[in-house]
Amino acid sequence: MKELIPLRLSILGHPQRLAVFRLLMRRYPDQVPAGEISDALKVKSSTLSSYLSALLQANLVTKTREGTSLRYQVNMETTRETLDSLYLDCCRGRPDLCTSYQQPVAPKERHMTDRKYNVLFLCTGNSARSIFAEAILKSKGQDRFEVYSAGTQPQSSLNPIALEMLKAKGHDTSALRSKHMTEFIGEGAPDFDFVFTVCDQAANEECPTWEGQPISAHWGMPDPVKATGTHAEKSLAFHQAYGVLQHRLQGFAALPFDQLDRISLQNAVDEIAKTSD
Template sequence: MEYETTDQLATLGHPQRLMVFRMLMRRFPDTVPAGELAVQLDIKPSTLSNYLNALQRAGLVRQERLGTSLLYSIEMTNVQHMLDFLLKDCCKGRPDICMPSTQGAKTMPDRKYNVLFLCVGNSARSIFAESILRSLGGDRFNVYSAGTQPTSELNPFAMQVLADKGHDTSALRSKHMSEFAADGAPEMDFVFTVCNQAANEDCPAWEGQPISGHWGMVDPVKAMGTDAEKSLAFQNAYGALKRRIEAFTSLPVESLDRIALQTAVDDIARTPVEDMQ
C-alpha cells in the first residue's frame, strides 16, 4: 500500500496531471470524453493522452470506450484507499490533525437545509431546479440558484414551462454565484451543478463543506428547430430534473451521516433519469 501511495502521489505531483485529476474529481461520478477534457483544460490531445495514461497506471483514473470515444472517470475506490493510507499512517488515524474540519461521521443537523443549484447562465436548468425543489420540498429546504456567468434575462421558454407547471416565477432572477460566497450569505448544506461547464470550472471552496452533486444534462437553450421543438427540449430538461429532485427529497437527510448522504447523492447522479420513472 505504501509503494502504491508513493507512486500515486508522485503522479499527482505533476501540475498538469493534477489539473486533469482535479477536473475529473469535480465531475465525479461522470465519465468525461477525452476531447472535452482537452478543450476545457486547453491541453493538446497527444499531451492529454500521456497524462491520462500516467493517471491510469497509478490506478487513479479509469478508461471506458463508447463507440469511437474514450471516456475517463475517477477510480474512486483507489483514491479513497490513498487518502485512507495518508490519514491512518501519516496522521496516525487522527482526523483532528489532518482534517480538522471533517464531519464525515456526523449526521446533518435536524433543521431546514440550504440548497444551491449552479449552472453557467442561471437562465433555465438551475432555475428549473430551484423552482422544482421549492415546490416539492419548500418545507425542508431553502432553495437558491446562481450562475458562473449569469445572463441578464431568464430564458422565455423556461419561464413558459414553469408557468405551465403552476410555479410562481415572480421572484426568479439570474444571479452570480458570488452572491452566495459573500459575507452574510447563507451557508450551504448542498451544492449541485446541473451543467457540465459549471462543474468543469474551478469554483472556490464553499464554507461549511456542503454535500455536492453533479446532475449534468443537455442545455435546452442550445436546442435548434421550431418553437415546438425548442419547447420540447425545455420540457425534457424539466422532467429530468424533477425526477432527480424527487429522488433527492425522498432521502432521510437528517438521519444519514455525511458519508452516507454523499454516497446517496452520487447514486442519484449515476442513475439514468429514465430508470427513475
C-alpha cells in the same frame, strides 16, 4: 495497493495532472470524453494523453471506450484508499489534523428534523436548468429547504421558454432571476448544506471552495437552451430537462436526512446523478 501510494502522490504532485484529476472529480460520476477534458483545460490532446496515461498507471482513473471516443472517470475506490493511507499511516489518524475529512455525520452535524437545509444549484447561464431545479425543489420542500441558484456566467435574463414552461406547470416565477455565484460567497452568504452543478461546463470550471464543507454532486444534463428547430422541438428539450430534474429532486427530497451520515448522503446524491428520466 499500498505500494502504489507514493506513485499516486508523485503523479498528483504535477499541477496539470492534478488539474485533470480535479476536473474528473468534479464531474463524478460522469465518464468524460478526452476531447472535452482537453477543451476545458485548454491542453493539447497529445499532452493530455500523457497526463491521463500517468493517472491510469496509478489506477487513479479508469478508461472506457464508447464507439471511437475514450471516456475517463475517477476511480473512487483507489482515491479513498489513498486518502485512507494518508490519514491512517502518515497522519496516524490524528483527529486534530483530519477531523473534517473523517466527519461521519450529516452536514453541519445537525440531525434536527425542524431545520431547513440550504441548497444551491449551479450552471453556466442560470437561465434554465438551475432555475428549473430551484423552482422544483422549492415546490417540493418548502418546509425543508431554502433553495438558491446561480451561474458562473449568468445571462442577463431568464430564458423565455423556461419561464413559459414553469408558469404552465404552476410555479411562481415572480422571484426568479439570473444571478452570479459571487452573490453566495463571503460574508452574509448562506451556509450551504448541498451544492449541485447541473451542467457540465460549470462543473468543468474551477468553482470556489464553499464554506462549511457542503455535500456536493454533479447532476449534469444537456442544455435545452442550445436546442434547435421549431418552437415545439425546442420546447421538448426544455420539458425533458425539467422531467429529469423533477425525477432527481423527488428522490432527493425523499431522503431521510436526519437518519443518514455524511458518507451515506454523499453516496445517495451521487446515485441520484445516474437518474436520467
